[in-house]
Amino acid sequence: SAVISQKPSRDICQRGTSLTIQCQVDSQVTMMFWYRQQPGQSLTLIATANQGSEATYESGFVIDKFPISRPNLTFSTLTVSNMSPEDSSIYLCSVVLTGNTIYFGEGSWLTVV
Amino acid sequence: GESVGLHLPTLSVQEGDNSIINCAYSNSASDYFIWYKQESGKGPQFIIDIRSNMDKRQGQRVTVLLNKTVKHLSLQIAATQPGDSAVYFCAEVAVGTGRRALTFGSGTRLQVQP
Numbered sequence: 533s534a535v536i537s538q539k540p541s542r543d544i545c546q547r548g549t550s551l552t553i554q555c556q557v558d559s560q561v562t563m564m565f566w567y568r569q570q571p572g573q574s575l576t577l578i579a580t581a582n583q584g585s586e587a588t589y590e591s592g593f594v595i596d597k598f599p600i601s602r603p604n605l606t607f608s609t610l611t612v613s614n615m616s617p618e619d620s621s622i623y624l625c626s627v628v629l630t631g632n633t634i635y636f637g638e639g640s641w642l643t644v645v
Numbered sequence: 646g647e648s649v650g651l652h653l654p655t656l657s658v659q660e661g662d663n664s665i666i667n668c669a670y671s672n673s674a675s676d677y678f679i680w681y682k683q684e685s686g687k688g689p690q691f692i693i694d695i696r697s698n699m700d701k702r703q704g705q706r707v708t709v710l711l712n713k714t715v716k717h718l719s720l721q722i723a724a725t726q727p728g729d730s731a732v733y734f735c736a737e738v739a740v741g742t743g744r745r746a747l748t749f750g751s752g753t754r755l756q757v758q759p
Contacts, residue, residue, distance in 0.1 A: 565745075574734060622688075626747070634738075634747060635691055637688050
């Protein structure tokens with residue numbers, strides 16, 4: 533497996549502000565993803581973070597709201613912009629390792645007030 | 646920590662019993678399946694995976710069964726322990742299409758009674 537570190541692990545944010553979440557992996561990985569888990573819900577894919585190019589977003593998610601960076605093969609950031617209480621969720625970084633095994637970080641638990 | 650899966654279906658078992666958690670998937674192109682365990686306040690933890698060229702795979706105390714005909718996946722946990730209490734998610738992906746992003750099931754909460 534890999535060590536996947538997310539920061540912050542938890543935060544309380546004011547509505548209208550933006551927060552950037554970091555994901556650091558202890559080894560180079562080809563594919564990284566960002567998921568959202570709303571309270572009481574399953575996980576939903578936000579986007580695929582592409583190294584050196586723009587992220588690929590799923591239906592219902594847009595770059596203006598969730599800008600993503602991936603400057604190298606071990607690091608990515610997700611920004612949640614202009615937050616509202618509906619953005620209160622767990623945001624999870626995921627990576628694909630050798631053999632297609634897919635692992636998750638511990639998540640960033642955001643509460644918007 | 647905060648809870649996830651507050652409104653999920655719940656399976657309640659006695660400690661020491663075997664647990665079976667079921668999952669239906671919809672994409673016929675899915676060829677790789679994973680079960681995750683999510684404890685309160687934590688991210689999903691990989692349990693076991695199976696590829697579509699198999700119908701059964703065993704791990705330590707866990708077995709995954711795949712029935713492609715009816716698009717059904719199950720996770721069996723032997724001798725369930727209190728530490729197994731968590732929300733369990735199945736996930737699928739069509740690796741053969743080049744995709745690696747997962748589609749998750751809705752989850753099942755497992756409660757182990759001592």
